Amino acid sequence: MSLALLTPEFKIERDDERCIACQVCVRQCANDVHNWDPEDDWVYSDESRCVGCHRCVTLCPTHAITVRRNPLDFRPNANWTPQIIRSVFKQAETGRVLLSGMGCDQPYPIYFDHILLNASQVTNPSIDPLREPMELRTYLGRKPDRVEVVQTAAGVRIETQLAPQLTLETPILFSAMSYGSISYNACLSLARAAETCGILYNTGEGGLHPSMYQYGPYTIAQVASGRFGVHPEYLEVAAALEIKIGQGAKPGIGGHLPGEKVSAEVSRTRMIPEGTDALSPAPHHDIYSIEDLRQLIYALKEATNYEKPVGVKIAAVHNVAPIASGIARAGADYIAIDGLRGGTGAAPTIIRDNVGIPIELAIAAVDTRLRQECIRNQVSLIAAGSIRNSADVVKAIALGADAVYIGTAALVAMGCHLCQKCYTGKCNWGIATQDPYLTKRLNPNIGSRRLANLIRAWSLEIKEMLGGMGINAIESLRGNRDHLRGVGLNEVELRTLGIKGAGEA
């Protein structure tokens, strides 16, 4: 097509007084935005290719580069926003489904930001976590209905057989990100950080590279609709198994790893030919009911000798509560619920931005439903879908989650700047790419340290918040919605969340 109507999304301002033409920006941009002209000894920029990832801005040794949103103003129109107009332009030019990476970026209400936490004053004492013990250890898995003990001469013996449990030193896990969608170094960073912090990471649907079997005790092995990389050893080395039904960024949609990202190693790990697209079907072709799901759960349990918890991950959709109830009754040990804002390596933008419900409402609805049915103890809940800081973790747990998955936050810790271009395979930060020039940019020694720092920092903050509420164990916070109050929420929202409005005693 001769005329492209799209204008550059960003504007690159190069400060002539500062630029030393060192060409770091030229060498670092995988999108070829910056070009050095040897005749002029000067660097020029083609803004139309810029994705706003800030790689050049961060590395420029003289801080000569500023990237800002192109100040080009469309005629003000609350209905036809620049984003909508640009999407129409793109589709009129290409005739294709528009893709995006990361989670929904639309201005739907963020309920976490409308929920406030409680603290102790006078009538009940707050606890100082620096002076008194504070328990964050979390066990995921089916809990017995009752514990039967027998008094013997030698002491007390527990009669009840416990289902397999996962032990987390802090109620946070790294969510499913596959080798293929992210680089080997990114996977290794997650695995090492999980080991350091005593938590778990998740293989996504990418299988497990043999060199990472050593991190097995910190690995949740995912079994998704494409069954990529699933073989007996994969199931055996992992600490837990997870059946992926859905993903918050694209409920009802399968996965698509473009062939360009299927390198030799990815091909070996996923057990598919090199360079071919890895297509995960939207449904599991052997699961069309809760009964079918039960079969797969028990097939996996049987395959692993009933020694590992088997979880199920679903996207938060309108009737999430009855679905979760069915999954609990199907024998899952934990249910991971991924909300509207959950991230992805690639999803149709229209799906990402319009399908699903926020995790805050979903987790509250599921917890309420499972309690009503008296089966809450049978299953652990993991909340996912944009847990951005430690306060979100505390709020999610108070709404009823046992633990949370963090994906985007972990990527940001490793250097992600949320440019949402994961699907292009040109990640300048070396995360969502398999290009050997780019994957080197993430040193797993640095990546794992930054991730471990993040988990440590959040854990300290969680302890501070718990102490302020006068609670000394995360167990006492779970589903404790009395510690939450809503601001700026209507009655339906407050009722669904199961919390009172701020100011109500």
Add this chain to the structure above:
Amino acid sequence: MKRIYVNEEYCIGCRLCEIHCLVQHSQSKKIIKAFKEEAPRALPRLLVEEEGPLSFAMPCRHCLEAPCVEACITWAMHLDE
């Protein structure tokens, strides 16, 4: 015999080490001045070798507090005492 082993795994070929080395060996030791005003421009004492995605820095190993090592954002170089 002493040998130098390079850790090429994490060198990304950005050449920030060369730039900071050049500044260290300039008259002013100020980055913008060193590049824009000083003539002749100072020379870096290390060089990044590149072939395809493979790259590594060949440092001179003279500085005790080496700006090249500090400049490296991927920890591809380190000073071992």
